[in-house]
Amino acid sequence: MSGIYDETASWIRDNWTGTDGPTWRNAIVDAGYGVPSWGPENFGRDYTRDQAREVLRAFDDAGAPGGARDVAPFSEVSWLLLPGAALTDYGTAEQKERLLRPMITREWDLGCLLYSEPGAGSDLASIQTRAELSDDGENYIINGQKVWTTNGHRATFAILIARTDWDVPKHAGISLFIFPMQQNGVEVVPIRQMTGDSEFNEVFLTDAVVPVANLIGGEGNGWKVLQSALGAERRGMGEMAQVGRDTAESGARSSLFTRSDDLVDAARTADRVDDPVIIDELMKIHTWRLTNDWTQARAKMENRSRGGSPLASLGKLANSRILHGASDLEFRLLGTRGLQYDKDATTGDPVAYRTSYDLMMGFFNSVGGGTDQIQRNIISERVLGLPRGAQPDKGVPFRDVRKAVNRSLSGDKTGEQSGDQSGEK
Secondary structure, eight states: OOHHHHHHHHHHHHHOOSOOSHHHHHHHHHHTOSSTTSOGGGTSOOOOHHHHHHHHHHHHHHTOOSSOGGGSOHHHHHHHHHHHHHHHHHOOHHHIIIIIHHHHTTSSOOEEEEOOBTTBSSSGGGOOOEEEEOTTSSEEEEEEEEEEEETTTTOSEEEEEEESOSSSBGGGGEEEEEEEOSSTTEEEEEEOOTTSOOOEEEEEEEEEEEEGGGEESOTTOHHHHHHHHHHHHHHHHHHGGGTTOSGGGGTTSOHHHHTTHHHHHHHHHTTOTTOHHHHHHHHHHHHHHHHHHHHHHHHHHHHHHHSOOTHHHHHHHHHHHHHHHHHHHHHHHHGGGGGOOOOOTTTSOHHHHHHHHHHHHHHHHHHTTSOHHHHHHHIIIIISOOOOOOOTTTTOBGGGSOOOOOBOSSSSOBOTTTTOOSSOO
16 A cells, blocks of 8 residues: 555544544545645645545545545536636635635535526627626626526536626636625526426526625636636546546456447347447447547646646547447437337336437537537647637627627526627616
């Protein structure tokens, strides 16, 4: 066992009483074991990610929760990693203590993203939600409309981007806040999806309030701060393609042979494992998965050495192709059985339901965290070094830019800024 493991295990024996509560969680943060790969100024120990995994192993072996959340699966800690990226890069010491600490301790365990608007999706910098300073200078008053907000109805906090200046070009007038969701002036309306679920919401903000103290990185710097959170999201979504598929789960066999066992099983169940057409398609997806694993490994190395990597966009884009291709193949292998869609396991076919659900939800990866088209732009400019496309609104004050009309997807509300072309009230 490594020295890091032994040291962590010793600390756990001295401090873990078997009770997971505020005292234990704050003790972990104070000791730097909550996010050990982060720097001491961010409640960490400046460990490598491999060393942080040794910390996680020690916590897991002891049955003690809350350790090394920085290297836990992205799906479990996204509401730490996304705001955490913005706060560790741009937050003040006071903001880290007041806002970041409760995210690490899980006091604030669920957040949401107030980014996209009906008229600002792929062109996110065209947001029209406004943040105006209150008369006493203590708060910003927020008015606007957001859409495609996961967890909006349950979230404690949000990462909010809003426009604080209409007289500068669109990217320069944006500010980023850690926004309290549980307040008057926040109305959350669910959106019905083609899956039958309502995991996303519209959020209407009417004279909602966020303290000036929750402005991250200074007024007008929101676009720059946002890149930290978006980078963390893209890395996490790219890595999610690998969850549950490491070699430890497959005994001694290498992932070179096991990476697509799910598709092999589906082909075998359909009695088409010897079909050359299916074999060809299966191997195509298998090579996509392996290649994306290698790309993500390279991106992780660049993240450690340079603090970021445009390869995260390459991994996220590749994952979209993988998700669409794999779920489509599994769906076709089911034949007419795939036409069943009933989430009730007692009356429906759980395999058919999961396969159809995955087929539809594959589009989430193509849209969330920046669309596939946006990822292609990033790859072309930052990986391939190609010139940027035409930008007719470059350098133009946002007040003078033609704007989209915000409309409610539920059909029973209209955004406060519908038809607003000027930025004036």
